[in-house]
Amino acid sequence: MVTLTDARAVAETVTDPELPMLTLADLGVLREVSESGGTVVVTITPTYTGCPAMDTMRDDLVHALHDAGYDDVEVRTVLHPPWSSDWITEEGRRKLAEAGISPPGTAPRNDGPIPLTLAPPVSHAVRCPHCGAAETEELSRFSATACKSLRRCRTCAEPFEHVKEI
Numbered sequence: 816m817v818t819l820t821d822a823r824a825v826a827e828t829v830t831d832p833e834l835p836m837l838t839l840a841d842l843g844v845l846r847e848v849s850e851s852g853g854t855v856v857v858t859i860t861p862t863y864t865g866c867p868a869m870d871t872m873r874d875d876l877v878h879a880l881h882d883a884g885y886d887d888v889e890v891r892t893v894l895h896p897p898w899s900s901d902w903i904t905e906e907g908r909r910k911l912a913e914a915g916i917s918p919p920g921t922a923p924r925n926d927g928p929i930p931l932t933l934a935p936p937v938s939h940a941v942r943c944p945h946c947g948a949a950e951t952e953e954l955s956r957f958s959a960t961a962c963k964s965l966r967r968c969r970t971c972a973e974p975f976e977h978v979k980e981i
């Protein structure tokens with residue numbers, strides 16, 4: 816007999832297509848696994864609206880649960896409250912750093928009106944994931960995926976990716 820706890824455990828093993836070292840649980844994308852009339856209902860919140868990885872996440876969840884013996888699976892997307900990089904777990908941050916990607920700092924709070932400026936957002940001090948130096952610079956606001964920027968360490972000169980704060 817399969818239980819909801821097992822279904823949750825299966826859903827927690829599914830990894831992010833763009834950050835494959837992280838599971839959807841590490842990312843905070845996996846919100847809830849529940850059961851409704853014999854159907855396993857997985858609720859997810861995308862990292863940002865229009866994330867091209869969303870369809871892949873959805874398919875991967877359905878396939879993983881089908882393989883585990885759950886025939887009826889529904890993936891629901893919830894956009895509110897919006898995902899924040901603050902939802903990445905401590906475990907997720909550790910895995911990012913181990914993969915040479917600097918984890919996000921504390922996200923800015925977007926309550927109320929959001930000022931629009933032409934200047935890039937002021938970044939907090941981002942440490943180099945290779946040598947730990949604090950002196951790093953942004954080379955590009957976007958790297959291989961839209962959720963990461965490309966930076967370089969001024970001490971060891973190694974380039975690295977940084978998961979942006981949103």
Ligand SMILES: [Zn+2]
Pocket residue numbers: 943944945946947948968969970971972973
């Ligand atoms: Zn460095």
